[in-house]
Amino acid sequence: MTVIKQNDLIESVADALQFISYYHPVDFIQAVNEAYEREESQAAKDAMAQILINSRMCAMGHRPICQDTGIVNVFVKVGMNVQWEGDMSVSDMINEGVRRAYMHPDNVLRASVLADPDGARKNTGDNTPAVINYEIVPGDTVEVDVAAKGGGSEAKSKFAMLNPSDSVVQWVLEQVPKMGAGWCPPGMLGIGIGGTAEKAMLLAKESLMDPIDIHELQARGASNRAEELRLELFDKVNGLGIGAQGLGGLTTVLDIKVRDFPAHAANKAVAMIPNCAATRHTHFKLDGSGPAKQQPPNLEDWPEIAWEVGDSVRRVNLDTVTKEDIKDWKPGETLLLSGKMLTGRDAAHKRMVDMLAKGEKLPVDLTGRFIYYVGPVDPVREEVVGPAGPTTATRMDKFTRTMLEETGLIGMIGKAERGPTAIDAIRDSQAVYLMAVGGSAYLVSKAITGAKVVAFEDLGMEAIYEFEIVDMPVTVAVDTKGEAVHQTGPKIWQAKIEERKLVI
Numbered sequence: 001m002t003v004i005k006q007n008d009l010i011e012s013v014a015d016a017l018q019f020i021s022y023y024h025p026v027d028f029i030q031a032v033n034e035a036y037e038r039e040e041s042q043a044a045k046d047a048m049a050q051i052l053i054n055s056r057m058c059a060m061g062h063r064p065i066c067q068d069t070g071i072v073n074v075f076v077k078v079g080m081n082v083q084w085e086g087d088m089s090v091s092d093m094i095n096e097g098v099r100r101a102y103m104h105p106d107n108v109l110r111a112s113v114l115a116d117p118d119g120a121r122k123n124t125g126d127n128t129p130a131v132i133n134y135e136i137v138p139g140d141t142v143e144v145d146v147a148a149k150g151g152g153s154e155a156k157s158k159f160a161m162l163n164p165s166d167s168v169v170q171w172v173l174e175q176v177p178k179m180g181a182g183w184c185p186p187g188m189l190g191i192g193i194g195g196t197a198e199k200a201m202l203l204a205k206e207s208l209m210d211p212i213d214i215h216e217l218q219a220r221g222a223s224n225r226a227e228e229l230r231l232e233l234f235d236k237v238n239g240l241g242i243g244a245q246g247l248g249g250l251t252t253v254l255d256i257k258v259r260d261f262p263a264h265a266a267n268k269a270v271a272m273i274p275n276c277a278a279t280r281h282t283h284f285k286l287d288g289s290g291p292a293k294q295q296p297p298n299l300e301d302w303p304e305i306a307w308e309v310g311d312s313v314r315r316v317n318l319d320t321v322t323k324e325d326i327k328d329w330k331p332g333e334t335l336l337l338s339g340k341m342l343t344g345r346d347a348a349h350k351r352m353v354d355m356l357a358k359g360e361k362l363p364v365d366l367t368g369r370f371i372y373y374v375g376p377v378d379p380v381r382e383e384v385v386g387p388a389g390p391t392t393a394t395r396m397d398k399f400t401r402t403m404l405e406e407t408g409l410i411g412m413i414g415k416a417e418r419g420p421t422a423i424d425a426i427r428d429s430q431a432v433y434l435m436a437v438g439g440s441a442y443l444v445s446k447a448i449t450g451a452k453v454v455a456f457e458d459l460g461m462e463a464i465y466e467f468e469i470v471d472m473p474v475t476v477a478v479d480t481k482g483e484a485v486h487q488t489g490p491k492i493w494q495a496k497i498e499e500r501k502l503v504i
Helices: 006-022 026-038 042-061 090-102 169-176 197-207 216-221 225-238 346-357 393-407 419-429 443-447 458-464 485-503
Strands: 002-005 071-079 082-085 132-137 142-149 158-162 189-193 253-261 268-275 281-286 314-317 334-343 370-372 411-414 432-435 449-454 464-478
Touching: 002 006, 002 443, 006 042, 006 090, 006 281, 026 042, 026 253, 042 443, 071 253, 082 158, 090 132, 132 281, 158 169, 158 197, 169 189, 169 225, 169 268, 189 197, 189 225, 197 253, 197 268, 197 458, 225 253, 268 485, 334 432, 346 393, 393 419, 419 432, 419 443, 464 485
Parallel strands: 002 082, 071 132, 189 253, 314 334, 334 370, 370 411, 411 432
Antiparallel strands: 071 142, 142 281, 158 268, 189 268, 334 464, 432 464, 449 464
C-alpha cells in the first residue's frame, strides 16, 4: 500500500504548471526548428523564427510562452493500492496546486477561468477549477498528465457524428480550413474516433499529451488503422498550404495523433482538437517518496535563431500615421510599429459598443488610433508589462464595423485572420488589420516600453491599456482595399504543393 501525502500532489501540480508555462516540450521545439529549416514561405518562416526566439527567451527568463496561460487539463491514473493522507479530496488537492502555480509571485500566470459562463462570467481569480479526468488502474502509484490549454486553440475544436461509411479523412480535410489560423499553427491535431460523443472528445484531448513522433512512424510504417490515418492526414493536412500562422507555407501541423475506441454499430463519433504553438504539457508520477519535480531541459536543445527584419521592413510611427499613409501598406508586408497604441479585447469592445448605442461618450478617444487585441500577463519585478501576445481577432469581428465607423479608429492588431463581415467593414472604412504572431508573447512584450490602464480597470486583464512600443513586428493581414493575406497565402502555397506532387 502506497501512501500519497496531500501536499505532495499539490506541490507536484504547482511545479508542473510553472514548468510548462515557460518550457516548451523539447520534441516540439525540435519539430518547429525542423519545419523552420525547410520552410520556403518567407512569411511563415519569419513567424516560426519568432516562435522559436520567444520560446528560448521564455526558457531563459522563466516567463510565460503565451499571455494566454490556459485552462488546466489534468488526466490522473490512480493505482488501486494507493491510500491518500490528508483531509482534502483529490480534486481539491489538484485545484490547490493550480492556485499556487498561477499566483506564484516570481512568475504570475494570467487567470483566464470565468465562473457562470453564460451569465456574469466572473473571473475566479486563480485559474481554478481545473478540468480533471480520472482513471482507476492496477498498481501503487499515481500518474498525472498536466496541460495548460489555450482558449484560441480550444475554440477551434470540432465534433461530428458521422455515418459509419463516412470518411474521417474527408471530414478532417473539410474542417481544418474552417478552423482558420486562430489555433496558432504550426501545432498538433488530436483526433478521437468512436465510443460516444464525450468519449471521442476525451480521446482527442488525451492524445495531445503524446510526444511528437510522426517521423518515427513514417520510418517504420503503420501497424493499425489509427496509424494509417496519422500518416495520411499528416501529408494531406500539410498539403492544404495553410502554413505557420495561416500565412501560407509547407508546414501546418507538426504531428497528428489518432486514438480510437469501440463504437455502436450505428455511430462513428469523431472529434478533433488542435494544440497551438504554445503547446504546454508534462507528466509526473507519485510513488509515496515525496513530490515530483520537473527536470529542466538543456538550453542547448533550443536553436539560436536571429530574426532578421530585412531592408524591406517599413517602420511606422503610430503617433503620426494617417489614414492616407496606411493606403500604401501591402498585404504580407512586415511593419515595425513604434509609438502609442491602445489595447482592448472582448469585454472592452462589448462595453464600448454598448456605450455608443446609448449615445454615451467613450472614456478614450480612438480617432486615428490603433487598437491591439490583447489581455497581458501581470508584470513582475522590473517588467513594464508581462507577456502580451495577440488574441484571436475574429472574436472582435461583430464589433468591427461599429468601432471603425463611429470612433475614428483606423487600425487593429490581433492574431490570425478576420472573417467576411470584418473584412467588409475594413474595406468600407479604408482601415487596416495587422497580425502579430501568436505564440510569441514574451518577445512582443520586450517591444513594450510603457503601459498604463486608461479605461475599464474593473475588467482586469481585459481593461483598456495604452502601450508605448518600440519596433513591434507585425504583418499587414488586411489592407485598405480588403485584400486578406490569410486568403491569398494558403491558396498560393496549396497550388505550389500540388505542382510539386505532379512533378514527382
